[in-house]
Amino acid sequence: MSSTGQTNGASILLDEYSHNIKIPKIKFTKLFINGHFLHSISGNTFETIDPRTEEVIANIAEGDKDDVDLAVNAARQAFDHGPWPRLPGSERRRIMLKFADLIDENVEELAALDAIDGGKLYKMAKLADIPGAAETIRYFAGAADKIHGATLKMSRALQGYTLREPIGVVGHIIPWNFPSQMFVMKVGPALAAGCTMVVKPAEQTPLSALYYAHLAKLAGIPDGVVNVVTGYGHAAGAAISSHMDIDMVSFTGSTEVGRLVMQAAAQSNLKPVSLELGGKSPFIVFDDVDVDKVADLALQATLYNKGEICVAGTRVFVQEGIYDKFLTKLVEKAKAWVVGDPFDPNVHQGPQVNKKQYERILSFIELGKKEGATLLTGGKPCDRKKGYYIEPTIFTDVDDDMTIAKEEIFGPVMSVMKFKTVEEVIKRANASKYGLATGIMTNNLNIANTVSRSIRAGVIWINCYFAFDRDLPYGGYKMSGFGRDLGMESLSKYLQVKSIATPIYDSPWL
Structure with missing residues (x-):
């Protein structure tokens, strides 16, 4: 019996990106x-x-x-x-x-x-x-x-x-x-x-x-x-x-x-x-925002940590006045998103955590196609010999009752939906069994206050996303849990x- 543990002798081979990184032997396995x-x-x-x-x-x-x-x-x-x-x-x-x-x-x-x-x-x-x-x-x-x-x-x-x-x-x-x-x-x-x-x-x-x-x-x-x-x-x-x-x-x-x-x-x-x-968080974009900046934030809200984050803003609601322009920016930024080895400092997205999660995400993508959503970009594994890598995936023409709009995918998959009014988007954003987080993008203080008080979620981010802090309580409403x-x-x-x-x-x- 040891208080310091035993190594099983396993070591990780260095690759072309990690020559300056000390990859440790695995010391603790018990x-x-x-x-x-x-x-x-x-x-x-x-x-x-x-x-x-x-x-x-x-x-x-x-x-x-x-x-x-x-x-x-x-x-x-x-x-x-x-x-x-x-x-x-x-x-x-x-x-x-x-x-x-x-x-x-x-x-x-x-x-x-x-x-x-x-x-x-x-x-x-x-x-x-x-x-x-x-x-x-x-x-x-x-x-x-x-x-x-x-x-x-x-x-x-x-x-x-x-x-x-x-x-x-x-x-x-x-x-x-x-x-x-x-x-x-x-x-x-x-x-x-x-x-x-x-x-x-x-x-x-x-x-x-x-x-x-x-x-x-x-x-x-x-x-x-x-x-x-x-x-x-x-x-x-x-x-x-x-x-x-x-x-x-x-x-x-x-x-x-x-x-x-x-x-x-x-x-x-x-x-x-x-x-x-779990969560299926809405990311709500009103037509008074800087489209370029908010499109970048929306992509981060879905793709950060490979989409493997419970507050991922994967239900992106965009007001009709900027909808087409917003989609153009999204595609442009998604195509510049780099997927690859997580030790490469130029990479934005590493592999999904394991084969089971990888296959689960791909099955949701296929279901989105089958249910009639339009695949705007991505939608398939990356062209690599090994590893659980998936392209950033964006769907449009998504109805609220489609599976990809309702279920937590926990992967790099975004659904983009059009809305007209404040009242409409509040109703649609709340039409979920989950209530973990919400992003509200607007320069109108009245809209920000109205929507933030109307959404049933534990965390509301206004003109930001993933704004975690050690001093900010974090948790959910509804089937996103309690505490x-x-x-x-x-x-x-x-x-x-x-x-x-x-x-x-x-x-x-x-």
């Missing part, structure tokens, strides 16, 4: 439980695949219910008897700040892991995702010593106050599209609150989560506080959702799986859940309120 890297109890492993090459990167320990039991027991012991929930907030802050510093010190290796494991652009991971992860940990570290209750003026002769206490052992189930950012969005506030936890990263992208667990130990986070169980959702994820000794579950992923998580939580110990689920990540508001789901009352003696009013 489960991380109670401060140690361990084989799964079954001894089973699964392959994690490089979507650039379709080749195996490493064999990862496949955790299941027995391993989750072991991890939950470690987290329970750490919560009930360990120092972390009992440390002064200032000490938790100090350790979390060290954790953030270690993330910064290992930015290149972490960025490379997310690039080879998930097809993410290396330059974006290095410049944004990983530094952003460190800053998110710092943000919540700043809250660790500022968790306060309230003193209450009671109506009777009582002295009353509240305590805000950590909820206990938390299960985090995170997706594959932003493995680093999702890890810290869940782990950061839970650590600040004084919780202990079991993290189940997506089976498609387990590498960086295991590395973060290693850094957490180096930072001084006590054994058992952060545990990482890699494996499949139907086994490890299901075991976390239904576990009687887990006090709360935070899940980000599909609406379909979110239902299963909620059902399992209800049927076990009625644990609270926080769900950030919020980021912002101080997200801290509350890892805390519970205890009310305490004491009589004031000798009072005639008691």
Whole structure:
């Protein structure tokens, strides 16, 4: 048993774009439980695949219910008897700040892991995702010593106050599209609150989560506080959702799986859940905008991170006065969009995360054609010998009831639709089972205010898109889930309120 893990000897060959980039050997492939890297109890492993090459990167320990039991027991012991929930907030802050510093010190290796494991652009991971992860940990570290209750003026002769206490052992189930950012969005506030936890990263992208667990130990986070169980959702994820000794579950992923998580939580110990689920976000363009600038933003809203982002603005509504001009600009910009190896600094879009997602996206494209939408550009795999690369795809003549306009594709596929009036576009934008985000593009303040207050979505971006910030709560309406990540508001789901009352003696009013 080792606290530093074992390498399986796998190394990634350098290609023509990465000669100046140090591609790491894979150091951590085992489960991380109670401060140690361990084989799964079954001894089973699964392959994690490089979507650039379709080749195996490493064999990862496949955790299941027995391993989750072991991890939950470690987290329970750490919560009930360990120092972390009992440390002064200032000490938790100090350790979390060290954790953030270690993330910064290992930015290149972490960025490379997310690039080879998930097809993410290396330059974006290095410049944004990983530094952003460190800053998110710092943000919540700043809250660790500022968790306060309230003193209450009671109506009777009582002295009353509240305590805000950590909820206990938390299960985090995170997706594959932003493995680093999702890890810290869940782990950061839970650590600040004084919780202990079991993290189940997506089976498609387990590498960086295991590395973060290693850094957490180096930072001084006590054994058992952060545990990482890699494996499949139907086994490890299901075991976390239904576990009687887990006090709360935070899940980000599909609406379909979110239902299963909620059902399992209800049927076990009625644990609270926080769900950030699917989206089909409208991107609304009014005819008073700069068409060139907004066309570029619309393309980014669909194609950023290969379209593998739940808030992607893939339902693009364009007012009829600029519709034709807008389409011309879109096509021009889409044809200049570079798809290729994510280590190439000139590339805008890397490969889809795996073969299953690649084939799913292509099936939606074929369905769009079959249902009568017009394929304006793209619509097929890129001409490459290996890798899961798909051309940026734009459909026009899309009706609101077409599958590509209703279902979350999670790929580089845009549907462009024409509208006339403010009232019409509000109605059509809201005609979705989802309600995660919306982009509103206009220079008219009255229109911006009217539409932003009328759209049923958790996040509204006016004349911008993907305007995330650590201080801005993020989550959905309707079937996009409930609960919020980021912002101080997200801290509350890892805390519970205890009310305490004491009589004031000798009072005639008691």
